[in-house]
Structures are given as C-alpha cells and as structure tokens.
Amino acid sequence: MTFAKSADFAIDKAAGEPCANLDDAFRCGIHQQLRPKGFQGCAVYDCFGAGQKISRLAGRSWREQPGQQMFAALPVMRQLHELLWYLAEALELDQTRAIHKQLRTATDRIEQLTRTPDVTAVDLPGERVKVNELLLRTSALVRGKQSKAKERRGADLFGAKLRGADLHSANLRGAYLIAADLREADLRRADLIGADLRDARLEGADLTGALFLTQSQVNAARGDAKTKLPPAVSRPTHWAS
Known part of the structure; x- marks a missing residue:
C-alpha cells in the first residue's frame, strides 16, 4: 500500500515497497508502539482477512x-x-x-x-x-420505524456535541462523526455502517447491538472501560481503563 506522510503515517512509502518497520519475519517491528511512533493509520486498518x-x-x-x-x-x-x-x-x-x-x-x-x-x-x-x-x-x-430526527444518514456531525444523546436505533450510515462527543450516548441498535468515528469520544457510550460496527471504526475512536460494545468487536488496548 501507499503511505503518505500525515497525521496517520510518519513516513512516505510507495506502493509495492516494504515498510521500513517490516522485520525479517514479515512482522511489524513496532506493532506495540504504532500510535506513539506516528502510525495511527496502521493501528486502525483491518483487511477483514x-x-x-x-x-x-x-x-x-x-x-x-x-x-x-x-x-x-x-x-x-x-x-x-x-x-x-x-x-x-x-x-x-x-x-x-x-x-x-x-x-x-x-x-x-x-x-x-x-x-x-x-x-x-x-x-x-x-x-x-x-x-x-x-x-x-x-x-x-x-x-423499526424511527422519527426523522434519527434519520441521519450521511450527516455532517464533525465535532458535534452529542453527549448523552438518544441515538437508539438511529440511522447513522456514512455519517461524519469525526471528533464528535458521544460520551454516555445511547447508540443501541444504531446503524453505523460506513460511519467515520475517527477520534469520536465514546466514553461511557452504549453501543449494544449497534449494526455493522467494525473493528476499524472502534480502533479509530476513543473510549473507556465503561463503553459497551457488540461482542463481534474487541475493546482497543489504547482506550482508557
């Protein structure tokens, strides 16, 4: 893959070239330090097998x-x-x-x-x-049938203040939730397919039964031990305890 030096990658890398952090065993030599070393993009990526x-x-x-x-x-x-x-x-x-x-x-x-x-x-x-x-x-x-207020497909919610919001069963497909404050929000059964959760605050949020939530989305967000997640995704190790 191509890496462009940015907030997600500390270096430039052309497609087809081995990453500078690839060791002789074809493993990442800095896997445990990806975020502090500037490779947040790698920590978030998931190829789904x-x-x-x-x-x-x-x-x-x-x-x-x-x-x-x-x-x-x-x-x-x-x-x-x-x-x-x-x-x-x-x-x-x-x-x-x-x-x-x-x-x-x-x-x-x-x-x-x-x-x-x-x-x-x-x-x-x-x-x-x-x-x-x-x-x-x-x-x-x-x-089920929801009110218009919960139909937020593709909505621009960049940095939105949604702490404690009732988003139960909301349609958030493809919504831009970058850096949104979703602390203690009710996101149970919300459709989150394609939603951008980069740096979204999910501390204490309830995502029980959230639809189509992927590990990549969770890895890109910020949460804590009180964040409730569907069983198909794991709590990221970088989240606050």
Missing part, C-alpha cells in the same frame, strides 16, 4: 511474482471480505429470519467470488449494490 486469503491463494511471498497481481487484488478482496462480515452479522440476528435465505445466497455468492482466479475482474460495484439492498432491509427490520 483479505490479506491472508490472497497469500493462501498465491502460495508464495508477495515479494516474488505474482506480486503485482497480489497488490491489485488486495483492495478488491478486502471489500468482498467486508461484505462477508456484514452478511455474517445480519445472519446472526433474530429479526432477519424472514430474509435469511437471501442472506445465505448472497454469502455463498460473495464467498465464491473470493475464490475467482482473477478477483480484479469481479463487478465490485454491482455486488455492493446487491448486498447493500439486503443490509438496508436488515437495518429496517432491526431498527
């Missing part, structure tokens, strides 16, 4: 041929694996029993696509549209 899938299919190191094909395949495979993550979550919900058959069909189709010899040929936009229709239905079934 796409990197492991590509490595397994290739059967060789990315430093050898077909390295370039592997580089091109990674972003596509990552998005396919992200879709599988959302579909798996939807299948675990009792409220979606009426569409379990469609969810399983979609899961099987995406899983088959991840085994395509040339994954870069996959019609990714088309697949995302198909899966999104099911995820929207999942969201509606779980959240």
